[in-house]
Amino acid sequence: MNIKFSKRSDTIEASEIRELLKLIGNNNIISFGGGLPSEETFPVEEMKVICNEILSDYGGKSMQYSTSEGYDKLRKIIIEIMRERGINTDIDNILIISGSQQGLDLTAKAFIDEGDTILCESPTYLSAINAFKPFYPKFEEIFIDNEGLDPEVLEEKLKKSKNVKFLYTIPDFQNPTGVTLNFERRKSIIELANKYNILIVEDSPYSELNFTGQHLPPLKSLDTEERVIYLSTFSKIVCPGFRIGWICASKEIIKKFVLFRQGSDLHTNIFSQMQITKFFEKYDVKAHIEKNIAIYKNRRDAMLNAIKADFPKEVKYTEPKGGFFLWVTLPTYMDSKELLKCALKNGIAFISGEAFFPNGGHKNTLRLNYTNISEEKIREGIKILSDVIKENMLKNN
Amino acid sequence: MNIKFSKRSDTIEASEIRELLKLIGNNNIISFGGGLPSEETFPVEEMKVICNEILSDYGGKSMQYSTSEGYDKLRKIIIEIMRERGINTDIDNILIISGSQQGLDLTAKAFIDEGDTILCESPTYLSAINAFKPFYPKFEEIFIDNEGLDPEVLEEKLKKSKNVKFLYTIPDFQNPTGVTLNFERRKSIIELANKYNILIVEDSPYSELNFTGQHLPPLKSLDTEERVIYLSTFSKIVCPGFRIGWICASKEIIKKFVLFRQGSDLHTNIFSQMQITKFFEKYDVKAHIEKNIAIYKNRRDAMLNAIKADFPKEVKYTEPKGGFFLWVTLPTYMDSKELLKCALKNGIAFISGEAFFPNGGHKNTLRLNYTNISEEKIREGIKILSDVIKENMLKNN
Incomplete structure (x- = not known):
């Protein structure tokens, strides 16, 4: 038959990243694409101990339907995590979801x-764009520098934009740039949200993976008017597969979300909620995270050092203090999609940057991931990538 | 702050069932509400063996990000299940989702x-209504008798309705009525779908829980034009908590769904996909299901026998040949919500029927579940419910 999809269906396109990941498969490619944590960090x-205990302690309850709000024991653990991040909250303010993507x-x-109008960083998280687009918003992008988004630019956008629903932001070790929003700007952004009566969606998947030990307060902790919807995940501190x-x-927002999620997928896998709960109950999660940070910090260092040694000076890059990614800006005459084709021929993958801009453009940018690859391979891969970049610069200039 | 939700937010309401389930909690109420499988049927x-093997065999891969399409080994198992249900299909026609609710x-x-326009049975599955409503369709309801929806009524609706996107139907042991669509009508419905160029969404969670041993072909198996989107689940044959x-x-539809789900929740829990896969690889699932059918059939019998013995003759009810539910129609002057209040006071819960009709009405109906309660309690509960019904009949007549 001739299928007639909804008009909404025209808003979404195949993710270059996922398509690329499929292509890469099990080949010998050194991949700086994707955004996978390292499997060696998974407990x-x-x-093995945890699964056995869950089945012995809870039996069939660990396999039964459960509440849309989430497993109460895990919600209480999250209250503790939030308290350590500087946010005092209550069980009715917490909704467990099937990955923070579902929050979007x-x-x-x-x-x-x-x-x-949705305001967001420019560039921003690709799958946030894909989550929002089917509902036909306009995206207003706020370019970011090494200290995150500039509140002055935000205020300009707020003055001239109509029907602004929320600012979507990743303040810590942003995806895709690795940049962190500074403290003064955090305060200013909250003030602007209050002044212009908008919500803030604070996406915080990476905040615990901090290589400096110096934690900045989440926007949510500065929020006195319940304007911030805070999203986080166990994907980067335990594992993403669950x-x-x-x-x-706010309780009012959580109640509304619960209604929508009953239509979306009823509730989150209860067995895996128990797996995470037991991991926090039985093990030293802080020590676990510290160990992971050490691995990722070494890889970040390996990548930055290789870039400093190898990349031509015309190429700019960010220096992330945590998280998964580093952002590269090539000379404007270069096209990272063309570069990617040459890189793949030489056994190197990355994500070209254009897809991270909701309104397109910025063809001269690309994202590099360093978490799921050994230091040795990082050095080897950056060397090859540098050579490919140099070759392309000559060709294009 | 004064929160401004989307207009879409007005379309959804708290599910009476879930609110009721919360109220019931751990009390001594005999609940015919909900739609839970019995925990004694869970493996x-x-x-315990399976989790240990997964972690030994696959290690970190069982906890890592995975593909949106689903775990290939499980997709292959599903191809086999589909073949046994009379449907020949291919791996690219299968998308694994986070419960069949996500398919809606x-x-x-x-x-x-x-x-x-969405065509559906009247009554229909409550959470399908909640999944569709946020996208502002019109619902055209097709009343059903003991043989399912009448194709003649369907054709009348097709003739007079504009922009019909699909027929949503649960042909086997329908939720909430327990009714099964007969073979002749299945053929006619496929013919009408071809004639009027519409899709069919065939929701099939209960088809394996068949108390008669006589299986009718799914609509999907009669479909020669790739018009049927077939949804099913492991919730009723293994467990719902995963x-x-x-x-x-069709491959074209699956591709589109994959794009949408990347924005929805990226992919389904890989650990639990492996749990289901191993269960099929290592154990005799057919024998497992047969054992469950025996349990549920005895409970259905207990409920039907008690109803036949106790209910006043003015009360009508369906006689399901499988699945989870039985549908009761009270005299039209009665209101099942009022009845529910009296029943709860007497320690009995059920779901009043109005919520199963997308356009409301039918206050004199209610749904009874028999799968998660012992035969003894079923007999005890139906006796009490009968007394409450009789009392209310006297009061209202």
């Missing part, structure tokens, strides 16, 4: 009417 | 434009 042996879908459903994240927001 | 001991959300996103279901549809 595999601990999970719920936010879109509950807030975006056609034509509403798909367990959470939302912390 | 708890087998899961994806269907809504990919197909419903504002004002489109949230693993699937969609079988």
Whole structure:
């Protein structure tokens, strides 16, 4: 038959990243694409003990339907995590979701009417764009520097934009740039949200993976008017395969989200909620995270040192203090998609930058990931990539 | 702050069932509400072996990000399940989802434009209504008798309705009525779909829980034009807590669904996909299901026999040949919500029927579940419910 999809279906396109990941498969490519944590950081042996205990302690309850709000024991653990991040909150402010990606879908459903304006960093998280687009918003992008988004530019956008629903931001070790929003700007952004009466969606998947030990307060901790919808996840501190994240927001918003998620997927896998809960109950999660930070910091160092040694001076890059990614800006006459084709021929993958801009453009940018690859391979890969860049510069200039 | 939700947010309401389930909690109420499988049917001991093997065999891969399409080994198992149900299909026609509920959300996103007509049984599955409503369709209800929906009524609706996107139907042991669509009608419905160029969403969570041994062919098996989007789940044959279901549809539709789900929740929990896979690889699932059928059939018998013995003759009810539910129609002057209040006071819960009709009405109906309660308690509960009904009949007549 001739299928007639919804008009909404025209808003979404195949993710270059996922398509690329499929292509890469099990080949010998050195991949700086994707955004996978390293499997060596996952508590595999601990999970053997944990699964056995769950099934012995809870039996069929660990396999039964459960509540849309989430497993109460895990919600209480999240309250503790939030307290350590400087946010005092209550169980009714916490909704467990199937990965923090689901928080973006719920936010879109509950807030975006056609034509509403969404403010976001430029570039921003690719799958946030894909979560919001089917609900027909306009995106206003705020270019970021090494200290995150500039509140002055934000205020200009707020003055001239109509029907602004929310600012979507990743303040810590942003995806894709690795940049962190400074403290003064955090305060200013909250003041602007209050002044212009908008919500803030604070996406915080990477905040615990901090290489400096100096933690900046989340926007949510500075929020006195319940304007911040805070999203986080166990994907980067335990593992992503269980798909367990959470939302912390006002009770009124959580109630609305619960209604939408009953139509979306009823509730989050209860067995995996128990797996995460037991891991926190039985093991020293702080020590676990410290160990992971050490691995990722070494890889970040390896990548930065290789870039400093090898990249031509015309190429600019960010220096992330945590998280998963580093952002590269090539000379404007270069096209990172063309570069990617040459790089793949030489056994190197990365993500070209254009897809991270909701309104397109910026063809001369690309994202590099350093978490799922050994230091040796990072050095080897950056050397090859540098050569490919130099070759392309000559060709194009 | 004064929160401004999307207009879409007005379309959804708190589910009476979930609110009721919360109220019931751990009290001594005999609940015919909800739709939970019995925990004694879950393979708890087998899961101990399975979890250990997954972690030994696959290590960190069982906890890592995975593909949006689903775990290939499980997709291949599903191809076998589909073949046994009379449907020949291919791996690219299968998408693993986070419970078949997610299939309804994806269907809504990919197909419903504002004002489109959705045809459905009257009554129909409550959470399908909640999945579709946020996308502003019109619902045209087709009343069903003991043989399912009448194709003649369907054709009348098709003739007079504009922009019909799909027929949503649960042909086997329908939720909430327990009714099964007969073979002749199945053929006629496929013919009508071809004639009027519409899609069919065939929701099939209960088909394996068949108390008669006589299986009718799924609509999907009669479909020669790739019009049927078939949804099913492991929730009723293994357990619901893992949230693993699937969609079988044309490759073009699956591709579109994959794009939408990347924005929705990226992918389904890989650990639990492996749990289900190992269960099928290592154990005799057919024998497992047969054992469960025996338990549920005895409970259905207990409920039907008690109803026949106790209910006043003015009360009508369906006689399901499988699945989870039985549907009761009270005299039209009665209101099942009022009845529910009296029943709860007497320690009995059920779901009043109005919520299962997308356009409301039918206050004199209610749904009874028999799967998660012992035969003894079923007999005890139906006796009490009968007395409450009789009392209310006297009061209202």
